[in-house]
Amino acid sequence: MYIETPPAVDMSSMSPDTWKKFLHQDPELMSWLQRVGQDYPYWAEVRRRAKPSGLSSQDAWVLLKIMRQATLRSLIVCDKQGFTFSFQTTEPTLEKLHRFDLHLGGMLRSDSLIPVEDKNRYLVSSIMEEAIASSQLEGASTTREVAKEMLRKQRPPRDKSEQMILNNYQTIRFIRDKEKELMTVELLCQIQERMTQNTLRDPAHAGHVRLTDSVEVWNEVAGEVVYVPPSAAELPELLAAFCEFANAGVKADGKAGGPFIHPIVRASILHFLIGYIHPFIDGNGRTARAVFYWYLLRQGYWLLEYMSISRIIHMSSVQYAKAYLHTEHDGNDLTYFINYQVKTLDLAFDSLQQYIGRKVAEKKQLYEFKRLGVLNERQLAIVQEIAKNPENPWSIREVENRFGTVYQTARTDLMGLEELGLLEKKRIGKQKLLYFRADDFDQQLAKLKG
Structure with a gap:
C-alpha cells in the first residue's frame, strides 16, 4: 500500500495571490478551507478535492496545515525521539463523542435500548461477533456461521482459524473481569498470551514481549513493508510510558490524572500505540483492539459490551490500515486514527440499534x-x-x-x-x-x- 508523504509546509513557496486571499479572509477560500478542514483529509485526498479557482494542491495543503496547527494538542507519551504525537478533536468527532456519552455509558444503565430479558443473549452474540471479526482481520478464514456453531456447541477448534476465534472469545470474557484493574505490562502480556494460545509457530512468543528487532509490518496484498517498529531495547521504556498513559485517565483512587483527554479519544490512542510500539512477535492487532475495549469498559461505557467494533473494521480494513499510515506519514498526527476509530464506533452503534430493532420486530411476530x-x-x-x-x-x-x-x-x-x-x-x-x-x-x- 503506497502512501505518499505530504510535502513540507513552506509558506515561502506559496503563491502571493493565495497568501493575499488568505490574509484578507477571502470568502470563497475560507469557506472551502473550513468545509474541507472538518473532514481532516490526508494529503492525497486534498490533491483530489475540487478547489477554488487558482488554488494549487500544494498551497491548499499549506493553508490547511496552518489552520490545523492552531488547534493541535501536543502529546508526549514518552520522552524519546520519534515518540511525540499531536492530535485534535474535530467538530464531527466532537458531535459523535457527545452522542456516545449520552447513550453508551453513565451511572444508570437504561433499558430503553436493550430489553432486560434479552441482555444476556445479545451480550453473548456480540462477544461472538467481535471474536470472529477481530480474528478474521488477522487472517482467520472460518465463516461466521461455522465459528458461531463452534462457540455455541463448545466443540474443540478444528484448525488455526477456529483456535484464533476461540482465543479471542475467551480473552474478551477475561477482559470483562479485568476492567477495574490498572494496565500493566503483565496484564498486556496476559491478553496477548490468551489471544495467541496454540496459534504461534513458536509457543515461547506467547505472553512475552519480543526480544528481537527482526519484526516488520507487511502489507500482504502489496507484498511490501509498511512499517518498522521500535527496537526491542526501547520496549521497556515505551511500555512503561504506555501503561502510565493508559492509567492516567482514572487513577486507582478514581480521580483523573494529567490533562483531560476524552476517554474514547484516549482509548483510540491506546489502540494506535500498541500497533506503533508492536511489543509482540504476533497478536499485536488483536491485543490493541482488546485494550480499546478494556479501557472503555473501565471508563463506564458499558454498552460497548454489546457492540462489535472489529466487524466494522473488518469491512473497512483498507481505511483501518490507512489511518495508521496517515498518522505516521504526517508527523505523528493522531487525528487521522482517532477520526477513523470514532467513525467506526458510530457505525457499530448504528448497527447495534438496527440489530435490536430487527430482533424486537421478530419477537412481536x-x-x-x-x-x-x-x-x-x-x-x-x-x-x-x-x-x-x-x-x-x-x-x-x-x-x-x-x-x-x-x-x-x-x-x-x-x-x-x-x-x-x-x-x-x-x-x-x-x-x-x-x-x-x-x-x-x-x-x-x-x-x-x-
Whole structure:
C-alpha cells in the first residue's frame, strides 16, 4: 500500500495571490478551507478535492496545515525521539463523542435500548461477533456461521482459524473481569498470551514481549513493508510510558490524572500505540483492539459490551490500515486514527440499534405465545431460530451458552418445547443428547396459536 508523504509546509513557496486571499479572509477560500478542514483529509485526498479557482494542491495543503496547527494538542507519551504525537478533536468527532456519552455509558444503565430479558443473549452474540471479526482481520478464514456453531456447541477448534476465534472469545470474557484493574505490562502480556494460545509457530512468543528487532509490518496484498517498529531495547521504556498513559485517565483512587483527554479519544490512542510500539512477535492487532475495549469498559461505557467494533473494521480494513499510515506519514498526527476509530464506533452503534430493532420486530411476530404464557423469552427465541434454520439441532449446552443460563434452566426450556411437540429428542452415541425440529413442527405451532 503506497502512501505518499505530504510535502513540507513552506509558506515561502506559496503563491502571493493565495497568501493575499488568505490574509484578507477571502470568502470563497475560507469557506472551502473550513468545509474541507472538518473532514481532516490526508494529503492525497486534498490533491483530489475540487478547489477554488487558482488554488494549487500544494498551497491548499499549506493553508490547511496552518489552520490545523492552531488547534493541535501536543502529546508526549514518552520522552524519546520519534515518540511525540499531536492530535485534535474535530467538530464531527466532537458531535459523535457527545452522542456516545449520552447513550453508551453513565451511572444508570437504561433499558430503553436493550430489553432486560434479552441482555444476556445479545451480550453473548456480540462477544461472538467481535471474536470472529477481530480474528478474521488477522487472517482467520472460518465463516461466521461455522465459528458461531463452534462457540455455541463448545466443540474443540478444528484448525488455526477456529483456535484464533476461540482465543479471542475467551480473552474478551477475561477482559470483562479485568476492567477495574490498572494496565500493566503483565496484564498486556496476559491478553496477548490468551489471544495467541496454540496459534504461534513458536509457543515461547506467547505472553512475552519480543526480544528481537527482526519484526516488520507487511502489507500482504502489496507484498511490501509498511512499517518498522521500535527496537526491542526501547520496549521497556515505551511500555512503561504506555501503561502510565493508559492509567492516567482514572487513577486507582478514581480521580483523573494529567490533562483531560476524552476517554474514547484516549482509548483510540491506546489502540494506535500498541500497533506503533508492536511489543509482540504476533497478536499485536488483536491485543490493541482488546485494550480499546478494556479501557472503555473501565471508563463506564458499558454498552460497548454489546457492540462489535472489529466487524466494522473488518469491512473497512483498507481505511483501518490507512489511518495508521496517515498518522505516521504526517508527523505523528493522531487525528487521522482517532477520526477513523470514532467513525467506526458510530457505525457499530448504528448497527447495534438496527440489530435490536430487527430482533424486537421478530419477537412481536411471536408475541401471542408470550401473551398466552405458553413460552418464555428463551423458548420464543429458540422457536424463532428453529423456524429459520430447521436443520440445526439444539443441545442443553448450546442453550446455556447462547442465553447465559444454567444447565437446569436450559434443560427445562428444551424439555418444555419437546412436551409441546415442537422438538424431538434423539441420543447420538452413548451420551450426546440433541433436540431436533419435530416433523410436525408447523402443525403444532398452528395449534398453539389456536
